[in-house]
Amino acid sequence: MNYILSKEEMERVFAAISVDFESYGAVEKEGEVVFDRVHSLAEVSENRSRYAPKEFLIRRNENVLYLEEQQRKAVFGIKSCDLKGFYLMDKQVLNRDPFYTERRNKTLFVNFVCNAPCEGGFCSSFGGPVLDEFDIQVLREGNNYHVMASDKYDKYFSGYRNDDGSYFSDFNRKFNTEMPPLEVDGLENRIKWNSPIWKEFASRCISCGACNYSCPTCYCFDLYDDGDERKREWDSCILSGFTSSSAGNIRSGLDERLRQRFYHKFVYFKKSKDEFLCTGCNRCVEDCPVGIDIKEVITHDYSLE
């Protein structure tokens, strides 16, 4: 259902949610927006966080021999592009990975729709920034909050003023004129295996892993034994030890591994799950120290190669 709430009313909703959940939110620290415990909605920053808060569902490093019961957490101020990453991951790991699933079921995300396009972002290419799937979606207009609540969390809004939701669709239309979507249709067929761009990327890449670590959709991990624990840790498909077999990595060249990353996002995932594995957040571009730009992969003219 859709609602419209005043600032005070939103604080009351925050308080009600905080009774049932441990509340986290985007907060500023030394000029960086990070996630931390919050005790009121007023503390939550509307600015885009420095990173996609993946660790709420997939820990950077954890022991997988035990699954402890998880705390119920509410995360306020996650941006739509970062949240959408979880909906894409769901298609691959929900109900398969017990750690992810346990946390997914116990975490409530309150996504803040951006009021204006961010620099470099291209979420409109993948349907953003207003999402079709969400827990509680919020769009501020002056002192009022437009809210879309999913059935599961609708109870927190009972008694508040209903809204017809047109504000969201109008806003998304307007946003799309400010951030014109890139042409992604058919990319899975257009992209070329032998394009020279993979080698050009490889000549710059230093294998830092940032593009994976920063991506809200990347979920791969490495598994290793550490004493009496078996741990998994975030991994990066750019590294040569990733998925290596006794004969080494089947993608021995850095250009092949970079290509694999983009093919996974734009070809394999699309063909198997009917979605691109990218939300347009631009984080991989921002964190890449040598400026490798996924938008180039999308807009590149492959027809002459």
Add this chain to the structure above:
Amino acid sequence: MVSVLTVCPYCGTGCQIVVNDEGTEERVIGYSRSPVNEGKLCIKGYSGLSYNFSRDRLKYPMINRDGEFVRVSWKEALDETADRLLEIINEYGPDSIAFQASAKCTNEENYLMQKIARLVGTNNVDHCARSCHSPTALGLITTLGAGAATGSIESLAAARTYFVIGSNTTEQHPIIGTKLVTERKKGKNLVVADPRKTQLAELATIHLQFNPGTDIALLNSMMYVILEEHLEDEKFISDRTEGFQEFRKAIDKHSPEITEGITGIRPEELRRAARLIARDRPTSILYAMGITQHIHGTENVMSVSNLALLTGNIGVRGSGIFPLRGQNNVQGSSDMGVLSEWYPGYVPVDSPKVERFEKLWNKRLPRNKGLALSEMFDAAAEGRVKAIYVMGENPLVTEASVSDVETAIHNLKLFVVQDIFMTLTAGEADIVLPASTSLEKEGTFTNTERRIQKVNPVYPSPGEAKPDWWILNEIGKRISGIKGYESPRDIFEEIRQAIPGYAGATYDNIYPIGKQWPINEENPAGTEILHTKTFPLGRAKFVPVVYAPPAESVDEKYDMIMTTGRNYFHYHSGTMSRRADILERESPEPYVEINAVDAKRLGIRNSQAVTVESRHGTIRTKARITEKVPPGIVFVPFHYDESRVNRLVGKQVDKLSKIPEFKVVAVRVFA
């Protein structure tokens, strides 16, 4: 959850990181406001911090009793350390003990260690900068008056040409490397002089793949060409330098046609490179261990300095000399005077200026040169040194000629090691003191561009481990009569008095983004570019240097040259990086890089176990066939204690700076 802003514990770039912590769970991001890394990190920053939670961390003080380590209380460990040190000093004099500090420890800790050494009466205090950048300190102090990078990392973007010699920047200082990659892609010139085909070499406008150890021949030839074609900056030379005429004479013998036989570089290539460097200015010159780890290390550095002076590439944004520091705090620890010939701030031990410290510390201080790192173990073997106190170093892996180090340690009356792990070296100690990591303590690091940055604790220390400053403070109170410090901040306040360049820095004003020294009344915001108007020496000095061959050369038996170094994934003796899962997975075992031509000739297949033998020792390791090294040259990384390449490295050192020649060793390889 807490988020703490601190500094990456690995290389000298000094990237600022924000660590989000929930127990042992950490999320690391680059600090986007940092002028050093602008939010970027390399794989060591992202995936390298898990050593912190390793089950191998030392948690309790231990004393070796009859060949077995026994857990003791801190009081017992400290008292016994102090008593035994004092006994030795009383019986054999203060020069019978020696201290080894660490470029991985904070400025405060290094300052404290040298102060304790000097208060007990010895200048036998030194550290690993001896094995990496002591030639830089000495060389650049001789020619310019300050042994540090002349510009900032940010200022590199203003250059039109880069000259990289002896630095595999994208692997060793990755974030600095990426600036070069990015600028090169924008069309800037890049000249790379390196025996190996590094990533930068592949991207370079010109790659000079010269023979190891022939740097001076190469550099002098470049300068020969510059003079011959009148590309020198005459105005800069006459206004700001001295010694040009003698220098010019030394260059005369180095025409590229003559040096080709030494360096292996075709004259035309060399001429093209020299023209780019001299003409398309400003030019930034970057170098690392490829320049310093030679018996002519100091001369190599001075030769680099000559080139910068000759082409007027100093004192202007985008120009300058950038010695790239290996470990996070090499610059800072050197500034602190944990070098046996310098008091803090590079005051020579035999200069009258030592009075300053006598006043500050209220004691007569030793004025004789102490033992360098490379000499301490020899002195121990000869019985002149009876006790060595090591903080955060692993000389049994990292020193040249490690088998002699072993013998020397066994000859000591007391060997104390303060570390975060039971390293190969700590395993030989009489007393082991457990230390906190840099993610568990407060202090400052000074990065490769002279930026003093605040280090802040993210995690609690395991067990009874304590910060190095705390341990030293306790030892200092017991043996040197210091009254003791309350906190690192307290020590830093004294550093500000001891070192003029640090005078204007405070814990509050260097947070969050740090400041570049000198920071003083004229430059309260710090100094981005050095030597803009004058040099600390007034005029900079040209120092004539002539080529002489490296200590080792090939013969019929040892027919290949081995060079040693680091790889992208590991760091130093590997005690940290090898305990980080992803890093260890990427590079799990020792290897020797060898060209396909040589491999074929020797009948060696990829991944085959081979023996590498030098005149000093042998190791077994895996062959890795690659085009990165040319025929005749092999490369071995030094991170692996299961196959210590430093067994192969001889004891020849640079006469001036006493750095061992890690870069040129004659070897033979066989299956």
